Amino acid sequence: MPNAPTVVKGMRDLLPPETRWFAEVEAAAREVFALYGYEEIRTPMLERTELFARTVGEETDIVGKEMYSFTDRDQASLTLRPEATASVARAYVEHRLWEKPGWTRLYYIGPMFRRERPQQGRYRQFSQIGAELLGGDAPQMDAEMLIMLARLLDRLQLTGWTLYLNSLGCADDRRRYDAALGEALRPLAPRMCADCRRRALTHPLRVLDCKRPEDQELIAQLPTPLDFLDDGCRGHFETVRRLLDAAGIAYQLQPRLVRGLDYYTRTAFEFVHGALGAQNALLGGGRYDLLAERLGAPKGAGAGIGFALGEDRLVSAWQAGRAAEAVPAAAIYLAPLGESALGPALALAENLRRQGLGVMAGDARWSAKKHLSTAARQAARWAVLIGENEINSRQAAVKALATGEQSAVGWDQLAEFFSASREQILSS
Ligand code: AMP
Numbered sequence: 001m002p003n004a005p006t007v008v009k010g011m012r013d014l015l016p017p018e019t020r021w022f023a024e025v026e027a028a029a030r031e032v033f034a035l036y037g038y039e040e041i042r043t044p045m046l047e048r049t050e051l052f053a054r055t056v057g058e059e060t061d062i063v064g065k066e067m068y069s070f071t072d073r074d075q076a077s078l079t080l081r082p083e084a085t086a087s088v089a090r091a092y093v094e095h096r097l098w099e100k101p102g103w104t105r106l107y108y109i110g111p112m113f114r115r116e117r118p119q120q121g122r123y124r125q126f127s128q129i130g131a132e133l134l135g136g137d138a139p140q141m142d143a144e145m146l147i148m149l150a151r152l153l154d155r156l157q158l159t160g161w162t163l164y165l166n167s168l169g170c171a172d173d174r175r176r177y178d179a180a181l182g183e184a185l186r187p188l189a190p191r192m193c194a195d196c197r198r199r200a201l202t203h204p205l206r207v208l209d210c211k212r213p214e215d216q217e218l219i220a221q222l223p224t225p226l227d228f229l230d231d232g233c234r235g236h237f238e239t240v241r242r243l244l245d246a247a248g249i250a251y252q253l254q255p256r257l258v259r260g261l262d263y264y265t266r267t268a269f270e271f272v273h274g275a276l277g278a279q280n281a282l283l284g285g286g287r288y289d290l291l292a293e294r295l296g297a298p299k300g301a302g303a304g305i306g307f308a309l310g311e312d313r314l315v316s317a318w319q320a321g322r323a324a325e326a327v328p329a330a331a332i333y334l335a336p337l338g339e340s341a342l343g344p345a346l347a348l349a350e351n352l353r354r355q356g357l358g359v360m361a362g363d364a365r366w367s368a369k370k371h372l373s374t375a376a377r378q379a380a381r382w383a384v385l386i387g388e389n390e391i392n393s394r395q396a397a398v399k400a401l402a403t404g405e406q407s408a409v410g411w412d413q414l415a416e417f418f419s420a421s422r423e424q425i426l427s428s
Pocket of ligand 1: 083114116121122123124125126128259260281282283284285308309310311312313
């Protein structure tokens with residue numbers, strides 16, 4: 001087809017069976033979040049552009065060059081959300097969620113949009129699974145979130161990850177640190193890449209995020225946020241670390257870990273995974289004590305901590321560690337052998353489905369040989385052949401596709417037969 005429309009650059013169609021992996025990861029996340037008392041929040045995919053400019057930060061890559069923004073018909077500037085923490089904080093303020101007793105625990109799952117340079121593990125539409133714990137600044141909250149993440153990765157049987165931990169300090173520490181960093185960068189920046197030279201003037205903290213190998217030696221000479229923590233922030237970070245030690249969660253201190261969003265204060269973290277190559281960050285997050293306050297929450301009620309996990313990356317790390325196994329869309333393949341068999345065959349299939357058994361109906365080819373070959377290629381466990389003889393005798397011909405073994409099973413016994421065979425297969 002000439003000039004057929006194709007998918008937008010940097011975006012992708014997720015097809016089966018990959019969609020199944022996403023659904024499994026999401027189900028596991030919902031299950032684990034519920035264990036800690038988190039409930040789901042769904043915010044719109046469109047927000048006012050101003051929300052991200054004010055929270056994520058004008059000088060960040062996300063706001064500076066990666067947002068999909070447009071002017072609506074009423075002249076409002078709207079943006080497809082590049083991340084969801086700002087939206088959750090907005091909703092927290094708009095619905096005065098701090099008025100409910102205790103901390104607020106929310107999670108979300110959904111697509112985010114950033115116009116980044118596409119590469120393996122980096123897409124312009126990607127899915128994040130995230131959670132936010134709002135309403136206080138106790139180090140216990142930081143520990144709970146990190147413990148919950150370790151529980152989630154464990155539930156997914158994902159091994160080989162490392163937790164990187166840092167503290168960026170509070171607003172006062174950051175001011176002192178930024179000044180010292182700017183000073184330290186003055187003689188070094190001219191020897192760094194163009195991005196670093198620009199950031200040294202506009203947003204010195206972001207220099208630490210440079211991945212260019214040639215700049216690393218110079219970056220290693222720069223002071224770190226940890227050197228500038230005041231007593232309160234140092235104590236806070238020590239407690240977080242002590243609680244992680246007590247919970248048996250291993251981490252690596254990464255004094256130069258910074259995040260690409262401006263609202264973070266104090267604890268910052270990332271979980272990385274070896275199977276992911278250059279884009280090795282599986283998830284990232286941190287504390288944001290001033291975010292919701294800036295959007296209108298009363299002093300103290302707006303502090304919180306959150307994370308966002310890249311679902312696309314998690315699925316690829318997860319798949320890399322699991323044996324490829326052909327899982328059928330439905331275990332039973334229904335093979336009607338003629339037009340006249342169709343009515344009874346479909347009724348039979350419906351009866352099995354009513355009892356919770358998955359049945360995929362074969363198409364109108366009527367040939368047992370063709371049906372069996374399709375059933376095998378679909379990785380079905382059984383084919384149920386229904387022709388004139390089977391209808392007259394009310395006995396279905398059931399073929400176990402792995403062994404080729406065929407048996408005649410009475411229509412009323414079929415559900416029982418499959419349930420028993422399933423147990424046999426699972427226990428063998
Ligand atoms: P961030 O919101 O930038 O803190 O990112 C949190 C996580 O989202 C990262 O650790 C990645 O796993 C994932 N992520 C961020 N940007 C992308 C992208 N463009 N494509 C795929 N995953 C992404």
